[in-house]
Amino acid sequence: MDSDEAKLAAHQAAGRLVIEGDAVDSDFWDKLVLTDTVKLVLLAMPGHAGNVYALSQLKNRAFSGRIAAIVQYPEEIEVLRGLGADAVYHVYDEAGTAFADDALAGLQLAG
Secondary structure, eight states: BSHHHHHHHHHHHTTTTOOOOOOOOOHHHHHHHOOOOOOOOEEESSHHHHHHHHHHHHTTTTTOOOEEEEEESSSHHHHHHHTSSSEEEEEEHHHHHHHHHHHHHHHHHHO
């Protein structure tokens, strides 16, 4: 799900099932029907408040799948964990770690 039409078009062109929606829109949540087929929700909105809102909405609707989220600031991690997120990743730490791991792997392959 995304609210950006260009991103939706790119995902649809790649054969992915995507829908237009905005997780910070209360009307979206009023119309959403959650089923047991949804096993994982990834919260990757640019603003922390949006992720908090979406997580609260999922928990209020007794979503039984896993919820993972990204944060920009370390102090946001415990907020989302406290609200029930199963996994929370600090985007800069994770990106830095992946960057270093990939660089090292490339060095070992070349060596």
